[in-house]
Structures are given as structure tokens and as C-alpha cells.
Amino acid sequence: MSERWIEVADRVLVRRHKELDLSLGLVLGENACLVVDTGGDVVHGTNWATEVRAVTALPWQVVITHAHFDHSFGTAAFLPCPVWAHEACRAELVAEGAQQRSHWAQVYREQGRPEVAARITGTDLVLPEQLVTDRAELDLGGRTAVLVNLGVAHTSHDLVVHVPNADVLFAGDLVENGAPPAFEGSSPATWPAVLTRLLELVGSRTVVVPGHGEPVDAGFVTRQRGQIAAVAELATAVQAGDLPEQEAVHRSPFPAEATLAAIKALTTRNRSGE
Numbered sequence: 001m002s003e004r005w006i007e008v009a010d011r012v013l014v015r016r017h018k019e020l021d022l023s024l025g026l027v028l029g030e031n032a033c034l035v036v037d038t039g040g041d042v043v044h045g046t047n048w049a050t051e052v053r054a055v056t057a058l059p060w061q062v063v064i065t066h067a068h069f070d071h072s073f074g075t076a077a078f079l080p081c082p083v084w085a086h087e088a089c090r091a092e093l094v095a096e097g098a099q100q101r102s103h104w105a106q107v108y109r110e111q112g113r114p115e116v117a118a119r120i121t122g123t124d125l126v127l128p129e130q131l132v133t134d135r136a137e138l139d140l141g142g143r144t145a146v147l148v149n150l151g152v153a154h155t156s157h158d159l160v161v162h163v164p165n166a167d168v169l170f171a172g173d174l175v176e177n178g179a180p181p182a183f184e185g186s187s188p189a190t191w192p193a194v195l196t197r198l199l200e201l202v203g204s205r206t207v208v209v210p211g212h213g214e215p216v217d218a219g220f221v222t223r224q225r226g227q228i229a230a231v232a233e234l235a236t237a238v239q240a241g242d243l244p245e246q247e248a249v250h251r252s253p254f255p256a257e258a259t260l261a262a263i264k265a266l267t268t269r270n271r272s273g274e
């Protein structure tokens with residue numbers, strides 16, 4: 001009841017979810033369709049697959065924009081099918097998928113939502129097998145979906161999904177609308193350059209679909225790039241000892257929690273020499 005479809009372009013749909021303000025995508029070609037992200041647990045994925053089947057009977061392929069649970073844990077519901085992701089996304093699911101699953105189950109238990117925790121705990125992790133290094137083109141029949149990695153930003157392995165003939169780009173969590181970008185584990189310093197490359201793919205009329213929140217345009221992405229660059233600069237100054245953390249929080253365009261996460265992410269990344 002809280003979910004709804006938006007047709008953002010001809011035969012390109014976005015399913016908006018109240019939970020986490022999540023946006024999942026569906027691109028319809030003449031011979032096949034592409035499902036962009038699969039939801040946060042086995043039940044969510046099953047519901048999402050049913051919703052897709054209510055729209056189209058076309059054979060589907062799946063692309064995972066990145067390994068975070070809310071984008072990748074619903075994949076089992078779509079099998080058997082090709083599952084696309086960046087090669088480092090697969091590596092991250094291998095290394096940290098189970099840990100991510102127990103972490104989020106605990107978070108939901110602590111929030112007093114044991115039913116969601118149980119769904120996450122009961123989720124089988126699916127490893128993508130169609131691996132992308134830089135770029136892949138999927139022919140859906142009369143329409144191509146281009147999967148591109150633009151560099152390290154929200155994660156080490158974000159893929160964007162560009163559908164040129166519909167003028168739509170799914171940005172995953174490289175862009176967020178309605179909430180600050182999620183900086184935990186990110187690379188704040190290189191994120192703005194990734195958004196610059198993203199902006200080179202789009203025009204002023206392109207619909208950009210964030211991983212969370214309503215669709216936006218290039219102007220929104222440009223503004224968010226400026227905010228992320230500002231936070232990265234503040235975080236760099238804190239790490240260098242040139243700025244007290246509280247002053248960085250005060251000057252930041254984002255709330256304290258996001259700013260502190262960016263400082264922590266940048267510090268951790270620099271310490272590990274990445």
C-alpha cells in the first residue's frame with residue numbers, strides 16, 4: 001500500500017518504497033527486461049519480483065548497483081537469471097555479506113522490528129556471476145542498458161545503469177534525495193570526481209534515479225556534488241589537524257551524523273592507504 005510505481009520515461013519504471021525511501025528500477029526492452037536492485041531481504045525481493053511480473057512477462061536480468069543489503073539481499077527471488085554487478089561487489093558480498101546480514105538483523109531487532117530482523121536473517125545471499133570491471137552493455141531488444149563503474153565513491157564498486165534511448169540513469173547510492181548521502185565506508189575525497197563523470201553521461205533533461213528518494217535531474221546532482229566536495233574538504237582538514245571536528249560539523253552542509261561519518265570514512269581510508 002505504501003509502494004507505488006513511477007514511469008520516469010517510456011517503459012522505464014521506478015518502484016518507490018516507504019521503507020528506507022528506497023527506489024528500485026525496471027527497464028523494459030522488446031525481448032527482455034532489466035531489474036535494477038532487488039531489495040533488502042528475501043520477502044522484500046519476492047514481493048518485488050511479483051510486482052515486476054504484474055507489469056511484464058519478459059525474461060529478466062538483474063543488476064546490483066552495490067553490495068549494501070537494501071540493494072542486494074532480495075536477489076534470490078529472481079533466480080535463475082543473469083545477475084550483473086561489479087567484480088568488487090561480488091568480492092564484498094563474499095567477504096562481508098554474512099556480517100552485513102547479522103549487523104542489519106541486529107539493528108532492526110534494536111529498533112523493535114524483530115519481523116524485519118527475521119526476514120534478513122532468513123535471506124540466502126546470492127553472488128553475482130556476470131561481473132563488470134568498467135562497463136558492460138546489455139541488449140534488451142530495441143534498447144541498450146549500459147552498466148558503468150565511474151570510480152570509488154559511495155562504495156568501492158558502484159555501478160550506474162544508463163539507458164540512453166530513454167534518457168534515464170540509475171545512480172544507485174551515488175546520489176540520494178531526501179537524505180544525506182551515506183558516507184559509512186565511502187571515499188568522500190574521490191566521490192565528487194565520480195559525480196563529475198556521471199554528469200558527463202547525462203544531459204539537462206536526463207532523469208537521474210537515486211537509490212533513495214524521488215528522481216532528480218542533473219542540476220540536483222551538481223548541487224549534491226558541491227556539498228559532498230565541501231564535506232570532503234572539511235574532513236580532510238580535520239584529519240590533517242587543521243580543523244576541530246565540531247567546527248567541521250558546524251560548517252557542513254549535512255547534519256552532524258553524516259558529517260562525522262564522512263570524517264570517519266576519510267580517516268579510515270587514508271590510514272589504510274587506499
Ligand SMILES: [Zn+2]
Binds near residue numbers: 066173182
Ligand atoms: Zn548504499
